[in-house]
């Protein structure tokens with residue numbers, strides 16, 4: 366089982382501890398960061414989640430079947446989006462994205478990670494552009510057409526970049542295709558792996574990790590990495606979540622720890638807290654014990 370981390374600042378010391386490193390270069394807010402490329406690192410590019418572009422170009426925003434814009438905050442209280450969504454069929458946005466990605470991979474990165482490659486939800490997008498494209502597509506099935514829009518986008522990026530590609534997927538193992546147009550069967554030839562963010566502020570309760578992971582490992586034709594949120598939760602909560610994830614045949618765990626601080630804290634607690642050390646060393650899951658032993662060495 367591999368260990369990875371999402372870092373905003375590429376700290377060489379922390380990077381040395383991990384098998385793979387992600388770093389955001391184009392975020393859902395629209396914020397872009399240029400960084401020196403590194404073979405060990407995959408830059409993360411947000412595609413259709415882009416609050417800035419959505420605010421700047423109101424006609425680019427994905428629209429629900431009843432006319433609500435896919436925007437965060439008060440403009441759409443019903444759907445509770447955390448950022449603005451651009452309709453995946455906006456040609457200009459796609460062109461900008463592809464130009465960005467091509468420029469990016471001209472540098473020496475170890476691959477490419479795409480995020481927010483989907484429709485915002487099941488009832489999106491019903492803009493005139495999408496209605497027109499569906500009518501011209503030859504598809505009779507709306508959901509099949511939506512999935513083809515997403516698959517073809519990923520296939521296009523693969524063709525242009527010739528890099529190993531991974532993808533963030535929404536944490537819904539059952540209705541990915543229907544809700545978001547993410548068809549992992551169709552996407553399989555283009556993906557190395559996918560990443561499921563399973564974020565919690567505490568990880569006090571972990572039954573929902575079991576529910577989602579049992580389904581993901583049984584249903585996903587693509588290797589699954591789990592991203593655990595490692596900012597607010599206490600080190601013990603994250604260890605508890607890791608123990609749950611380690612029950613399943615996932616490809617690995619990726620910590621969202623942008624400053625690399627929490628992973629140091631987890632290592633410290635594993636070395637210095639007698640109670641935690643005893644609990645972990647007597648844990649019945651060998652995979653979890655091995656992960657913990659590895660983390661102990663991070664200093």
Ligand SMILES: [Zn+2]
Pocket residue numbers: 427428452453454490491492493494495496
């Ligand atoms: Zn649309």
